[in-house]
Amino acid sequence: MQYKSQAVAKPYFIGALGLFVAQILFGLIMGLQYVVGDFLFPEIPFNVARMVHTNALIVWLLMGFMGSAYYLVPEEAERELYSPKLAIVTFWVFLVAAALTVVGYLAVPYATLAKITGNDLLPTMGREFLEQPTVTKIGIVLVALSMLFNLSMTYLKGRKTSITTVLLLGLWGLAVFFLFSFYNPTNLVLDKFYWWWVVHLWVEGVWELILGALLAFVLIKVTGVDREVIEKWLYVIITLALVTGLIGTGHHYYWIGTPEYWQWFGSVFSALEPIPFFAMTLFAFNMVNRRRREHPNRAATLWALGTGVMSFLGAGVWGFLHTLAPVNFYTHGSQITAAHGHMAFYGAYVMVVLTMISYSMPLMRGRQANSNASQVMEMWGFWLMTIAMVFITLFLTAAGILQVWLQRVATTPLSFMATQDQLALFYWLREGTGVVFLIGLLVYLASFFKGEKVAA
């Protein structure tokens, strides 16, 4: 760690990992409710567990991005962070807001939460992923603005590299597109149309800039390859991402009341979206093969390579699987969607945040890399979580294919609920694999406490 103020990243990372644990626990609750329908009912209805699961995910990824940016920007800008104090205050505001929101979800009925948080004044709640009370949304905007101010000032006063330019563009874009979460017209088609400007333009737009920049940073550090080369790759990747991903939004405009030409625009452009993810895989492997040094942090290198591979599989391959309109007609809103959502989120954004944590945490704790024993344990965590996620995806895909067949293709289609009964085996397998994922996560977390000194 070259600048003292980079250490503000540490609480962000710890907070993020705490929420990650909560996310997975609630994932397991839902996984069980899928097969034992009345589990924890009415104390924790499915929708409540789902809000905690998905909102914890989004918030911890945002925390991870922020921590990563606070670590990265000073180092790239070659100066201390503009205001470390502001960054710390912002962290606590964010953590408390997130915690209060989760308590609100669990403690009172959602309708009550809406009432006491003044949803009537500006109704934004009750839409998937955007369930947070309006005040929490405003809090998120303020936290983002505080971060953007802090980082932009650091950037403007220091060295400007392509990596920081791209990272800041991504973070500004994240904040700007989030503003569409405040637009909630009664017209359902317009509501859905602009809802995707938050969700799709995040994960298949501006977040890819953040992903590319973080990966590029870690690759420079662990491989020692020329910045020139890495920055060119970065620009090529993000160009491909936005050229395909902007109009690729059309793959969500097939069946929600929008004009039918979107079936063409959406299919053609989103079919090209796997290309930037494939480029990311090539990028990671190429740079590691051309490395000029053996960085002692092998775990970080593994996470970086893993991000390249798993984001391509989850977003690229599983995205392509259901993105063409004639296929999506059958798979839309089925377990296929859930399969893709899981592997894409894990492979791209969870893994890139864990890559940054893996690289920077040892440095913030005063060493180049962790002891061998600790790294071996971290790599066990990597493999357990990653392989578990591959199998979760495969089981959900199997469930999805069967679901589509029984409910949507068969000549005498089964009802939704009758179909679900037929899928129970796959849901049990998913739940079992989810437990393996949790074990992987615990092993990963334990690695932080393993062997402070180089192993004897």
Next chain:
Amino acid sequence: MSSAFSTSTARNIFFGGTVFFFLMFLALTFDTQQQLPQRDQRAQLSNPQIAAGKKLWEVNNCIGCHTLMGEGAYFAPELGNVYKRRGPEFIKAWIQAQPTGAPGRRQMPQFNLSDKDIDDLVAFLKYASEINTANWPPNIEG
């Protein structure tokens, strides 16, 4: 990559490409806005029940278990076409009768809604079922 292709060329292609395709996306959005009145049943929105129903839909987080036009959660039946599948009387009776309490079966909560509230929700679901969704879902089961 060869040195003829410099970082600044790459950056310019990035900015140029992004601006071009973003403008194209905006143009398509503009055209969509022009065409929507023929598809989205906006004439119905003068009925205040629909706005009230949508609000109830949101503050009770129905989307946390159900899909609506294929978007949402995959735990419970699609509701974009439930008005056509079940009709208004069934929907009203259903919402009032929850939870079923059937052991081991997936449960829907009791929301303690008034008769008027449920009528508003039904009006919202009726409106949703009449939006032109290019013939999705493939069949009535959703």
